[in-house]
Amino acid sequence: MIVDDMLLTPGAVRDAERWTAHNYHPLPVVISSAEGAWVTDVDGKRYLDCLAGYSALNFGHRHPKLIATAHEQLDRLTLTSRAFIHDQFADFCHELADLCGTELVLPMNTGAEAVETAIKVARKWGYQVKGVPAGQATIVVADGNFHGRTTTIISFSTDPDARNDFGPYTPGFRIVPYGDLTALAEAIDETTVAVLLEPIQGEQGVVVPPTGYLPGVRQLCTEQNVLFLADEIQSGLGRTGATFALDHEGVKPDMYLLGKALGGGIVPVSAVAADKSVLGVLRPGEHGSTFGGNPLACAVATEVVRLLATGDFQRRSAELGARLHTALGGLVGEGLVAVRGRGLWAGIDIDPSLMTGRQACERLAARGVLAKDTHGSTIRLAPPLVVEPEELDFAVEQLRAILS
Template sequence: MTAPAHARTSADLIRAEEPVLAHNYHPLPVVVARAEGAWVEDVEGRRYLDMLAGYSALNFGHRHPALIQAAHDQLDRLTLTSRAFHNDRLAEFAERLAALTGLDMVLPMNTGAEAVESGIKVARKWAYDVKGVPDGQATIVVAADNFHGRTTTIVSFSTDESARAGFGPFTPGFKIVPYNDLAALEEAVDETTAAVLIEPIQGEAGVIIPDAGYLTGVRELTRRKGCLFVADEIQSGLGRTGRTLAVEHESVVPDVLLLGKALGGGIVPVSAVVARREVMGVLGPGEHGSTFGGNPLAAAVGTAVVGLLETGEFQRRADELGLVLREGLEALRGRGVTGFRARGLWAGVDVDPALGTGREISERLMREGILVKDTHGSTIRLAPPLTVTADELRSALGTLEKVLEQAG
């Protein structure tokens, strides 16, 4: 008989996964059983400071009281109707999310990849119905080193071979240009272009922040060329960079905004496409949908998330604590850290390859009670919950310093 999970060790549980769980992830060897705020605890009772926050899905920390309360209250009332019927939570969620982002209409979905796929469909439909692109000829321009998800259409325009290899044939209709290169973008956009789809900050690539003026340039170019600007803020949005949206650092408003991760508060998967009315208005009944998209539980949690952001508290925290993060990383430059990129509470940290790969550094930090995750090569990413304290941040950076010294 299989032992109950609470009676099994981390090693037991990791071994139990091997024969029955698909091997599409390579997690660190820690088995989390409980969590609160910025801290998690494994099955043996060891505590770790979570400096990853579910790739920004846990911007408000684990089990934020307001979000847990919203979920509990809704669980006692109604969880799912499908979109065959209206529910009493959806209108408020859509109204407040649209107001928060400065856009008009909301298409609720579940996962980030679904939001991207939905945004692609909306952009193509707009190109045919409004711009007048001949049917079947619409193109979308994207950036190299992007990460928008792993569905078959999305990996068709990825430049990461680990995401693409073995999954063709690929979906046509995409042009790839270098990130942060307005001249290349200008050359790629033509009369068939439905949209330019980019991440305002490339997270999976190592928290790559474009030059000042790049986002403004993308906005100006897309307006001038008569195509849409679609911003994927699934990781960068909802407070992470010290603003509600990363595009706000350049006062840019895209035509279409893709949200996910933190929108579900770390409780349920919630994503959304938010757009100008004249863009989203191209969708008619039956042309797109989701049984779970906009379900009452998701709408209740999503509304509570919007409520937390409406106060501006979390954006201010990310902005202020981001200074602590930058100062700490700057102190490590040349002492194991060869470079870093940071905005708000989000950083990509390049470690001297002689000291180890990103995976090896992550494992060493884990053994010291700090959870991070590598991206590529010797780069690790730091994205703690926005509830982290300055003292916790400094402690984590002190541990990184210790690990780098020991590796040297």
Template sequence: MSAATPAVDTGTIRIIGAEEQHVAHNYHPLPVVIASGEGVWVTDVEGKRYLDLLSAYSALNFGHGHPAILAVAREQLDRLTLTSRAYHNDQLGPFAAALAELCGKDLVLPMNTGAEAVETGIKVARAWGYRVKGIPADAATVVVAQGNFHGRTTTIVGFSDDPQARDDFGPYAPGFTQVPFGDAEAIEAAITPHTAAVLIEPIQGEAGVIMPPDGYLRAVREICTRNNVLFIADEIQSGLGRVGETFACDREGVVPDVYLLGKALGGGILPLSAVVADAEILGVIRPGEHGSTFGGNPLAAAVGLRVVELLATGDFQKRARTLGAHLETKLTELVGHGVTGIRVAGLWAGVDIDPSVGTGRQVAERLLGRGVLVKDTHGQTIRIAPPLVVRATELDWAVEQLRVVLAG
């Protein structure tokens, strides 16, 4: 596990230059150009290796190039990749049945990206509100949490309080009420007869792996049940094994009415997302009211089925729990030594950097120089989310690199 040096070779500069010139600047990537990956390791165009502690924001829970996922993708590529939903295909039904069983629900509405899943969940909640609950036309509201990150579509940024995501993209869609994250009483106070749903992340990822108080999710579940309001859990980052359970809601033994899933569902190979709920909820959507040309395509369905099969064993969840506890112990040792606080849920950690050491971005750039890839968020926080196939020795090495960087 030798450390790498920052990518400054002419080949890297040339490739980054072409991207800077021809790709819209909607991201600020670290200065490294990845050419290949295997497991938890990636290699840049100059042959330098890095330990990936970001996992494409949890889309790579099973690591780069998991052999079982690659095998099913290769097989399906030779058979059939796309039909649209104008026809049936032989992969969508088995995938939907397996995912519904994993979630303990009846129906699956397949989409592509996480933001599409959120948009779909909002549409479903509104339709349910009008057609089942009896909310007057165009009056349905959804309660959301401050600090949320559900995507960057025009609807979603309208109920974000992140200026970077929101500013200059209005006018914003009405129908959303924002309350403090972790405050169940505020949710109850915000509910009216016109409320169709409460939409929250069980753990807020982009905000810096922010966890609510114990009992919060149970309280939200009880409030939604009592008020005949749908509880929608955005598990796009937190779900599918990341936190040591299949879903973050499982940490409190809570079952939402609607799961929003994505990222790791595509096995790190292609975009795949889904809304999963019982028939009394998803059944409100009628033919022609919602769709996607690529949603439920046979290639994505074949990959998604294999992902569900991997999760059904429980091995990845157990691994995330065990290694997450190990990671937390190691990170705790850094508190007071360049770190002001940590938050850990399974193999998912937010690490707050002491401003005297530098910004989160600066620490991420220094770690890049030592062969470790992380990403900053909200100025002073770095996120750690390695593939669930990581080994304890690799985590130890990564934390040691962080210790060296913090010491200057």
């Protein structure tokens, strides 16, 4: 038995707190290795990872094909900048475009960069194609959104932690209630160039909109000559039991915003995918990134696209997701107030009289399960898509235990 003064975790936590800005409030877990759906801390304790890097680890930690691809590319070429073309670039853009059913792809690095790219492209499209007067473009967004934390993006956030004290704010955005088609229609006018939405709001607590809402958004955008920008950074690439969350309702946006899982949990990779009529408005020098679409990123992300092209991960997410939601549903009324989600993605509202979401995550961690809280007594579960059925059962049993 290891006594407390022999543990490495407390000292490692203190060092991390000493030397970093406190922009996160992590659980006191110090991970040193991982494989598949499991991580191990510096003291040898194993945890089932039910956060999966906010969907960045959809394929688990150190997926063998992705690691092999990264190793091979590391031995050849890692960076050129976009001043030159490298031999991994075309395959990545082509295969991702095929997966999305679009004509073009613009690679970047982070999810926030993908959102910023979409905003810039939509505005330019509005001026050059739709004919919006210069400087007047507006974009409609939903309350409860989470699209990143740049100064432009937090300008249309309704989360006070993300927004407060970071002004002055970027104009040009209109916020409407999520899931309300009438409010959306009323917000669109001749200056509107785009509607930017998450098909499922992850940070808000895995909130799924009412059936028919997303097809209604698509119809409104088509009728009003407005671009539909779908932020599938967390919801896309297999998480919900389909390639994209929009697929569940047969909806295709004018632009997909992708990230997180696209990098396979190895490198940051993001992209926007759209047709030439949209992305074709960009000209050399108007937008870019030194690291965007670098050889290492493209090699790994191409392998990610090939894993998804088989459909195996989407089917696995759908089947295991049904198992997860059935089990979680059995806890409603026994400590849970509500369960939401789709595929291997669940938002769980704990009875606030029992504990906060943070307390729930601390108690789950003590029992070997890692999860993340958000907004009071809500926690999220998003295990890697490689998780085994009995591992899901283990996670639910630990949740049951802390609720009793």
